[in-house]
Amino acid sequence: MTALALARKWRPRDFSTLVGQEHVVKALTHALDQQRLHHAWLFTGTRGVGKTTISRILAKALNCTGADGQGQMTSQPCGKCPACTEIDAGRYVDYIEMDAASNRGVDDMAQLLEKAMYAPSSARFKVYMIDEVHMLTGHAFNAMLKTLEEPPPHVKFILATTDPQKIPVTVLSRCLQFNLKQMPVPSIVEHLEKILESEQVKSEIGALRILAKAAQGSMRDALSLTDQAIAYAAGPVSESAVRAMLGTLDETYLIQILDALRTGDGGALIAIADEMAARSSSFSLALQDLASLLQKIAVGQTVPSAVLDDWPEATEVRRLASQFNKEDIQLYYQIAITSRPDLSLAPDEQTGFTMTLLRMLAFKPGDGSGSAKSSQSNQTPRAGGTSISSAAKAAAAPKVVATSVTQAPSAQVAPAAPVASVPQSTAPKSSPVTYNSEDPDWQSWMKALPVRGLLQQLAFQTELQSWNEQGDSVKATVIVGMPQLASKENVLRLQEALSSHLGKSVTILIEAGKANHSIAAVEAKIKQEKQEGAEESIANDDFVKTIQAEFGATVVPGSIRPIQ
Numbered sequence: 177m178t179a180l181a182l183a184r185k186w187r188p189r190d191f192s193t194l195v196g197q198e199h200v201v202k203a204l205t206h207a208l209d210q211q212r213l214h215h216a217w218l219f220t221g222t223r224g225v226g227k228t229t230i231s232r233i234l235a236k237a238l239n240c241t242g243a244d245g246q247g248q249m250t251s252q253p254c255g256k257c258p259a260c261t262e263i264d265a266g267r268y269v270d271y272i273e274m275d276a277a278s279n280r281g282v283d284d285m286a287q288l289l290e291k292a293m294y295a296p297s298s299a300r301f302k303v304y305m306i307d308e309v310h311m312l313t314g315h316a317f318n319a320m321l322k323t324l325e326e327p328p329p330h331v332k333f334i335l336a337t338t339d340p341q342k343i344p345v346t347v348l349s350r351c352l353q354f355n356l357k358q359m360p361v362p363s364i365v366e367h368l369e370k371i372l373e374s375e376q377v378k379s380e381i382g383a384l385r386i387l388a389k390a391a392q393g394s395m396r397d398a399l400s401l402t403d404q405a406i407a408y409a410a411g412p413v414s415e416s417a418v419r420a421m422l423g424t425l426d427e428t429y430l431i432q433i434l435d436a437l438r439t440g441d442g443g444a445l446i447a448i449a450d451e452m453a454a455r456s457s458s459f460s461l462a463l464q465d466l467a468s469l470l471q472k473i474a475v476g477q478t479v480p481s482a483v484l485d486d487w488p489e490a491t492e493v494r495r496l497a498s499q500f501n502k503e504d505i506q507l508y509y510q511i512a513i514t515s516r517p518d519l520s521l522a523p524d525e526q527t528g529f530t531m532t533l534l535r536m537l538a539f540k541p542g543d544g545s546g547s548a549k550s551s552q553s554n555q556t557p558r559a560g561g562t563s564i565s566s567a568a569k570a571a572a573a574p575k576v577v578a579t580s581v582t583q584a585p586s587a588q589v590a591p592a593a594p595v596a597s598v599p600q601s602t603a604p605k606s607s608p609v610t611y612n613s614e615d616p617d618w619q620s621w622m623k624a625l626p627v628r629g630l631l632q633q634l635a636f637q638t639e640l641q642s643w644n645e646q647g648d649s650v651k652a653t654v655i656v657g658m659p660q661l662a663s664k665e666n667v668l669r670l671q672e673a674l675s676s677h678l679g680k681s682v683t684i685l686i687e688a689g690k691a692n693h694s695i696a697a698v699e700a701k702i703k704q705e706k707q708e709g710a711e712e713s714i715a716n717d718d719f720v721k722t723i724q725a726e727f728g729a730t731v732v733p734g735s736i737r738p739i740q
Contacts (some may be wrong), residue, residue: 238303360393361683365381383413710738
């Protein structure tokens with residue numbers, strides 16, 4: 177005789193043993209105790225969360241007669257009377273389970289409703305449980321509406337579905353609807369511990385946690401995977417055996433990947449991918465687990481108290497949260513989740529996974545690489561032989577102002593406050609430049625800084641207001657065109673880069689106002705002038721005028737682009 181599957185052997189027999197659906201148990205228990213019973217219930221939820229189990233328990237509660245045969249409806253079925261034992265065995269004549277996936281037509285529904293008119297043979301209520309009810313056809317739903325609204329006193333309907341969106345609202349309005357929740361991982365782990373202890377099977381808590389996570393909220397899936405793990409391990413259910421069975425990745429690999437990204441070690445990333453391939457690891461699951469770990473790190477950076485001590489990786493999460501910038505973690509997470517679907521397009525999964533890691537390394541925010549190209553691109557000559565750099569420099573002509581600048585009404589910037597000066601020794605290495613302290617060339621300095629990304633945007637949005645030099649230190653007062661870029665961290669990084677570039681300790685003070693002569697403002701003005709010139713040129717063109725006059729043609733707004 178074969179052993180019974182854990183999911184069937186340990187199916188809850190009453191409400192007290194049901195796991196994870198307290199809100200449904202509370203409502204049904206109170207209804208049974210107070211004898212305030214509806215005639216139709218609808219249970220919705222994903223697979224393996226207890227829809228069929230609750231319907232059987234409810235059917236037993238409605239028809240239980242007690243061990244002595246004299247009992248009434250109860251929220252605590254005895255499990256010993258004929259109704260309870262026969263429903264558990266699946267042979268109770270007055271409890272009918274119908275699979276709507278295979279009996280979905282109007283004829284099947286008409287046959288069911290015809291039998292519903294007859295009184296139960298031995299039970300208190302005749303209970304119809306229609307599983308996957310959303311699979312019924314439209315005509316079948318219409319056929320059951322009247323009976324579902326006003327059934328005979330001896331009939332109760334229990335509907336179950338995984339997709340309530342496909343059920344007509346006319347059916348939903350006739351039922352009490354209960355949305356069953358997915359099982360949380362801790363609840364699944366606790367339940368598996370009790371079952372394996374009763375089965376006298378030794379296990380590791382890490383293995384149960386992996387099984388619970390792989391079940392994705394389904395207790396039935398968790399029990400099925402546990403059955404598989406017991407057979408695979410042929411002994412104690414260990415974490416290594418479960419990882420090998422599921423093809424999941426050891427979290428030490430994920431930690432090594434993040435450490436390699438932090439140090440910029442591309443060789444280590446490739447070596448880790450090769451070692452994972454040698455162990456036949458699933459690269460798709462690896463990206464999924466990496467995204468999950470990055471999410472925990474991001475939570476740890478924003479809300480440190482949210483990192484729970486019972487997490488196996490809690491120590492590493494706290495360490496990595498303190499070693500990475502928030503921007504890095506956000507970018508890595510985005511790359512991980514967007515690269516996972518692309519693995520099927522790669523020559524093979526290992527290649528796609530390796531390219532994902534290298535992409536994380538290449539697009540690290542705040543890195544100074546490529547600044548030379550960025551600087552050169554900003555110096556590209558435009559029409560008329562004038563480069564943006566020279567035009568911006570000519571238009572800027574910053575004035576040295578000794579007094580503070582009045583805050584503009586529209587600017588939402590905090591009042592000027594000095595930001596702590598960054599010591600020169602902590603600034604990145606850069607060759608100091610010579611400059612005229614009487615006429616500081618702020619725009620040229622901002623273009624030459626080895627920064628990119630948001631930091632470069634901040635540099636291009638600044639306009640110098642005053643330059644006060646005192647020995648080897650300088651206080652530069654600037655206004656920012658986009659105040660949301662001027663976070664404390666970004667300002668610190670900008671003045672660090674400027675200090676290294678000039679060979680002086682620079683403190684940047686932010687004031688409220690409108691930056692009319694920043695690099696970004698000057699470039700926008702040049703772009704606007706070129707656009708207006710192109711539109712004016714088209715409007716004054718004789719050929720265009722002729723076409724408009726003879727054929728009634730019009731120029732599509734927004735279709736004109738200046739020649740670069």
